[in-house]
Amino acid sequence: MNLEEVAKRAGVSTATVSRVLNNIDVVRNATRVKVLRAVQELNYHPNLHARTLAGGKSRTLGMIVSNMENPFFFDVFRTLEADARLQGYDVFLANTDYRPEQLTRSIRLMIGRRVAGLAVVVSEMDADLIQELTNSKIPTVFYDVGTATRNISNIRVNYRRGIEQVVEYLHSLGHRKLAFIGHHSALGPTSEREQAFLDTVSRYAPGAEWRTAADQDGLEGGRSAARELLATGFRPTAIICVNDFVAAGVLRELRQHGLRVPQDVSVTGFDNIKLSEFCCPPLTTLHIPRDRIGHLMFQFLAPETHTGKPPGKEIMIDPELILRESTGPAASE
Amino acid sequence: MNLEEVAKRAGVSTATVSRVLNNIDVVRNATRVKVLRAVQELNYHPNLHARTLAGGKSRTLGMIVSNMENPFFFDVFRTLEADARLQGYDVFLANTDYRPEQLTRSIRLMIGRRVAGLAVVVSEMDADLIQELTNSKIPTVFYDVGTATRNISNIRVNYRRGIEQVVEYLHSLGHRKLAFIGHHSALGPTSEREQAFLDTVSRYAPGAEWRTAADQDGLEGGRSAARELLATGFRPTAIICVNDFVAAGVLRELRQHGLRVPQDVSVTGFDNIKLSEFCCPPLTTLHIPRDRIGHLMFQFLAPETHTGKPPGKEIMIDPELILRESTGPAASE
DNA sequence: TTGAAAGCGCTACCAG
DNA sequence: CTGGTAGCGCTTTCAA
Numbered sequence: 001m002n003l004e005e006v007a008k009r010a011g012v013s014t015a016t017v018s019r020v021l022n023n024i025d026v027v028r029n030a031t032r033v034k035v036l037r038a039v040q041e042l043n044y045h046p047n048l049h050a051r052t053l054a055g056g057k058s059r060t061l062g063m064i065v066s067n068m069e070n071p072f073f074f075d076v077f078r079t080l081e082a083d084a085r086l087q088g089y090d091v092f093l094a095n096t097d098y099r100p101e102q103l104t105r106s107i108r109l110m111i112g113r114r115v116a117g118l119a120v121v122v123s124e125m126d127a128d129l130i131q132e133l134t135n136s137k138i139p140t141v142f143y144d145v146g147t148a149t150r151n152i153s154n155i156r157v158n159y160r161r162g163i164e165q166v167v168e169y170l171h172s173l174g175h176r177k178l179a180f181i182g183h184h185s186a187l188g189p190t191s192e193r194e195q196a197f198l199d200t201v202s203r204y205a206p207g208a209e210w211r212t213a214a215d216q217d218g219l220e221g222g223r224s225a226a227r228e229l230l231a232t233g234f235r236p237t238a239i240i241c242v243n244d245f246v247a248a249g250v251l252r253e254l255r256q257h258g259l260r261v262p263q264d265v266s267v268t269g270f271d272n273i274k275l276s277e278f279c280c281p282p283l284t285t286l287h288i289p290r291d292r293i294g295h296l297m298f299q300f301l302a303p304e305t306h307t308g309k310p311p312g313k314e315i316m317i318d319p320e321l322i323l324r325e326s327t328g329p330a331a332s333e
Numbered sequence: 334m335n336l337e338e339v340a341k342r343a344g345v346s347t348a349t350v351s352r353v354l355n356n357i358d359v360v361r362n363a364t365r366v367k368v369l370r371a372v373q374e375l376n377y378h379p380n381l382h383a384r385t386l387a388g389g390k391s392r393t394l395g396m397i398v399s400n401m402e403n404p405f406f407f408d409v410f411r412t413l414e415a416d417a418r419l420q421g422y423d424v425f426l427a428n429t430d431y432r433p434e435q436l437t438r439s440i441r442l443m444i445g446r447r448v449a450g451l452a453v454v455v456s457e458m459d460a461d462l463i464q465e466l467t468n469s470k471i472p473t474v475f476y477d478v479g480t481a482t483r484n485i486s487n488i489r490v491n492y493r494r495g496i497e498q499v500v501e502y503l504h505s506l507g508h509r510k511l512a513f514i515g516h517h518s519a520l521g522p523t524s525e526r527e528q529a530f531l532d533t534v535s536r537y538a539p540g541a542e543w544r545t546a547a548d549q550d551g552l553e554g555g556r557s558a559a560r561e562l563l564a565t566g567f568r569p570t571a572i573i574c575v576n577d578f579v580a581a582g583v584l585r586e587l588r589q590h591g592l593r594v595p596q597d598v599s600v601t602g603f604d605n606i607k608l609s610e611f612c613c614p615p616l617t618t619l620h621i622p623r624d625r626i627g628h629l630m631f632q633f634l635a636p637e638t639h640t641g642k643p644p645g646k647e648i649m650i651d652p653e654l655i656l657r658e659s660t661g662p663a664a665s666e
Numbered sequence: 667t668t669g670a671a672a673g674c675g676c677t678a679c680c681a682g
Numbered sequence: 683c684t685g686g687t688a689g690c691g692c693t694t695t696c697a698a
Contacts, residue, residue, distance in 0.1 A: 002675050013685045018677060026683055043468040048445035049382040050675035053690045069411075074402050081428070090442065093426045095414070109423065112381040135376040219611050252611045278552045278585045280613040335691050346669045351693060361667060383691035386674045 001044055010038035021046060052114065061091045061301055062110035063119040064103065066185070067217050068095045070245045071273040072290060076121060076143075079294025087298075087305040089116065096122060098185050098217065104129060111136045117301030119143070123185040141300040143293065148313035153300040155293055155315050159270075160196040162286040162319035163240070164204065166268050167197070169321065170238045171205040174330035175266065178210045179236035181225045181250055183217040183243075193242055211236065222249025230257060237265055237330040244269035244276040244285055251279055251326070262328035272322055281325035288319050334377055343371035354379060385447065394424045394634055395443035396452040397436065399518070400550050401428045403578045404606040405623060409454060409476075412627025420631075420638040422449065429455060431518050431550065437462060444469045450634030452476070456518040474633040476626065481646040486633040488626055488648045492603075493529040495619040495652035496573070497537065499601050500530070502654065503571045504538045507663035508599065511543045512569035514558045514583055516550040516576075526575055544569065555582025563590060570598055570663040577602035577609040577618055584612055584659070595661035605655055614658035621652050 003014040010017065012031060019027050020035040027035075038044070052058055061084050065073040081091045092115065094106035103122060107129055110118050118133070121143040133140050134149050141153040148154045170178065180197040194212060201210050213229040215221040222241065226249070229236075241247035247269035251261060259265050261281055269276050272287035296315060336347040343350065345364060352360050353368040360368075371377070385391055394417050398406040414424045425448065427439035436455060440462055443451050451466070454476040463479050474486040481487045503511065513530040527545060534543050546562040548554040555574065559582070562569075572587075574580035580602035584594060592598050594614055602609050602618035609616040629648060 003677095004675080014676080015678085015685060015687090016683085019684085022677080028683060031683080043465060045441060045444040045469065047386070047447060047675050048442070049385045049447065050690090051445075051677075052382045053380070053386055053674090053692090054676040054678080056677085056690070068401065069404065069407050071402065078402075078428075095411075108378060109381070111378040112384075114380060114382065132376060136378065219607055223611075248611055252613075255613065274552055278556075278581055280585075280588065336693095337691080347692080348669060348671095348694080349667085352668090355693080359667060364667080380691050383674090384693075386676090386690090387692040387694080389674070389693085 001042060002047065006035070006038045006042055006044050009042060010035045058114050058116045059089055060113065060115050061089050061117045061119065061298075062094065062113070062115040063091055064094045064096060064106045064110065064122060066096050066098045066122040068093070070217055070243070071275060072243065072245070072271045072288070073121060075273065075290035076294045076297070079291045080119060080297050083295060083298035084302070087302060089302065098123065100124070100126065107133065111138060114138075117141075119297045119301065120145075139301050141297050143297075153313050153315075155296055155300075155317065157288055157317045157319060159193055159319070160200070162270060162321075163193070163196040164200045165319075165321045166240055166284075166286065167200045167204050170240070170266060170268070170327065170330075171208070173238075173266070173328065175238040176205065176208045176330065177234075177236045177238070178205065178208050179229055179234065179239045180210065180212040181222060181229065181239055181241045181246060182212065182214040183221050183225075183246055184214055185217070197240060209234075209236075214242075217243070218245055219249040219252070222246035223253045224249075226250040226253035235265075238327070239265060239267050241267065241269050244271045244273045244279075244283055247283055247285070247326075248275055248279050251281075251283075261326050264331055266327040266330075268327060270319070276322075277324070279326070284324045284327040285322050286319035287322050288317065293317070334375060335380065339368070339371045339375055339377050342375060343368045391447050391449045392422055393446065393448050394422050394450045394452065394631075395427065395446065395448040396424055397427045397429060397439045397443065397455060399429050399431045399455040401426070403550055403576070404608060405576065405578070405604045405621070406454060408606065408623035409627045409630070412624045413452060413630050416628060416631035417635070420635060422635065431456065433457070433459065440466065444471060447471075450474070452630045452634065453478075472634050474630050476630075486646050486648075488629055488633075488650065490621055490650045490652060492526055492652070493533070495603060495654075496526070496529040497533045498652075498654045499573055499617075499619065500533045500537050503573070503599060503601070503660065503663075504541070506571075506599070506661065508571040509538065509541045509663065510567075510569045510571070511538065511541050512562055512567065512572045513543065513545045514555060514562065514572055514574045514579060515545065515547040516554050516558075516579055517547055518550070530573060542567075542569075547575075550576070551578055552582035552585070555579035556586045557582075559583040559586035568598075571660070572598060572600050574600065574602050577604045577606045577612075577616055580616055580618070580659075581608055581612050584614075584616075594659050597664055599660040599663075601660060603652070609655075610657070612659070617657045617660040618655050619652035620655050621650065626650070 003017050007014045007017045017035050020032050084091050096102040117139040119141050125145040130146050144156050211234045213225040215224040269283040269285035272285045276283040276285045336350050340347045340350045350368050353365050417424050429435040450472040452474050458478040466473050472484050477489050544567045546558040548557040602616040605618045605620035609618045
């Protein structure tokens with residue numbers, strides 16, 4: 001089933017069918033009607049590959065995330081996709097599950113599809129891959145990794161500042177035994193997040209004891225990490241979690257151990273995903289505006305469709321401390 | 334950047350480059366090396382559209398879901414994608430947000446991309462669309478909607494049986510004032526789920542009072558619906574939720590109202606998503622094996638890659654009652 | 667083992 | 683307003 005068959009059936013040329021399908025309004029109305037009828041009758045669906053190939057342009061954006069299961073990523077995707085759709089773009093989603101080989105594969109796939117723009121929201125990026133993307137000339141926006149170049153923009157969150165706010169706050173509440181729970185890819189040697197925690201503790205809470213632990217991202221990961229942490233015998237009065245998703249798992253494990261939050265131990269998250277308000281108790285966390293990030297990404301990737309001025313090449317977002325019920329004064333010994 | 338440039342640089346024909354890139358091992362090794370070097374140096378990425386167009390085949394599956402935010406859908410996707418990748422397929426994901434026009438758009442898009450197979454995991458399907466898919470000849474598998482035909486398979490969950498188990502169980506615990514909380518698309522006039530609830534109540538719990546409410550799918554939706562329900566003054570001793578995601582929101586609202594679960598009111602979910610174990614209290618729910626569903630979908634869509642016999646055209650899955658702490662005996666008046 | 671060339675289905679330009 | 687046709691970049695015979 002192709003243009004030619006439709007053309008034949010409608011008694012016109014393929015060029016005309018193409019015009020009708022692309023809403024080019026030089027076509028006489030009677031002709032248009034004939035064509036549309038033929039399309040209907042034949043249940044014709046234009047081959048998008050042929051279209052893209054012939055047209056040269058793509059009208060498709062790509063987005064790569066580490067873990068769609070974490071609502072944080074979904075929220076960004078949702079906004080990006082909504083903006084995109086409004087301008088007639090589609091968005092391809094790829095999920096890497098924190099696996100580097102999957103990341104490589106996905107990036108190659110996106111380049112192969114000649115996406116009009118690519119949003120990469122993953123924890124870690126290999127330098128070679130960044131180079132590959134740079135060479136590809138595809139407008140790209142990274143979240144929290146890489147550096148801006150000709151075709152690459154950057155959105156980052158001032159994670160360090162967020163951690164500082166939390167450590168300061170907990171310190172002011174009297175907490176002196178702290179723990180940080182991350183997930184494996186956020187707790188590598190190079191991790192900004194773990195480093196931010198360590199630096200901040202030694203600066204704002206010099207006398208404090210601390211411990212770190214990590215497992216996977218997610219509920220189960222948070223739970224395991226908490227279990228592991230408690231198994232060491234260390235009894236923190238406050239646990240700082242790399243994100244809300246992990247924190248929700250931590251809360252569960254603490255409950256299991258009969259530890260009350262916040263009376264026995266305070267817990268904080270990061271991101272302010274919807275789930276954080278639904279935890280029990282609701283999480284003290286740091287808000288990161290996912291919708292703003294999604295909008296910015298679209299602007300970076302499709303600047304021509306946007307009226308305002310381009311936002312520049314690099315944007316830093318400050319998280320905002322949200323106090324809820326999972327934190328309180330340190331229990332006196 | 335295209336095959337020809339690579340061919341020129343490597344001093345061979347485009348046909349040879351194509352052979353190398355497709356791992357057709359008639360190519361002499363020296364030649365292969367030359368080609369691969371050229372590919373490297375030029376940072377060449379084959380145009381996937383051209384490839385699909387020329388090759389005729391697609392090696393890509395599509396999946397359409399109503400709400401990727403609900404972990405249920407993500408779990409199915411994860412399994413399907415893993416199976417697919419193992420066999421060299423990619424999976425396109427589309428999210429409809431429960432919007433019919435989005436569904437239509439996504440289906441057309443998938444047909445236009447000539448996907449090798451399509452999994453449709455949405456709540457409601459218009460008959461015309463089903464027809465369109467049937468005509469398209471694309472191997473398709475529906476979840477919980479439609480009927481099997483030549484190219485369409487079907488996986489359904491015996492939702493009714495699940496609801497029966499829950500209602501019976503609650504009835505046996507002495508509950509006589511029941512409520513059902515759905516989400517809009519699950520509570521339409523045609524909804525199997527609401528209907529299952531109503532039928533079952535009148536059959537297993539004839540004297541029981543009942544009420545239904547609904548909002549969006551998700552945490553916030555569950556919460557609103559619960560708020561609305563309580564605002565009517567009705568005080569159910571048990572609330573049956575359309576799924577776990579909604580139930581988690583319901584729990585939150587009950588807590589807000591000072592209602593203890595399960596002492597004051599029992600709550601049940603459906604799906605047994607990971608989150609259900611992390612709620613407070615953990616949810617009594619009905620298990621639906623998402624991994625099995627994902628595997629089955631892949632088998633339906635790419636039977637040739639699978640060794641075992643094809644599973645037939647239609648499969649019914651029975652949910653399994655999982656008892657946790659969110660249910661208990663009805664409070665005496 | 668390699669090359670030449672005919673499409674795949676569509677768009678876009680040039681005529682008419 | 684409509685038709686003819688040259689590609690888009692790749693795969694796949696058919697020959698060599």
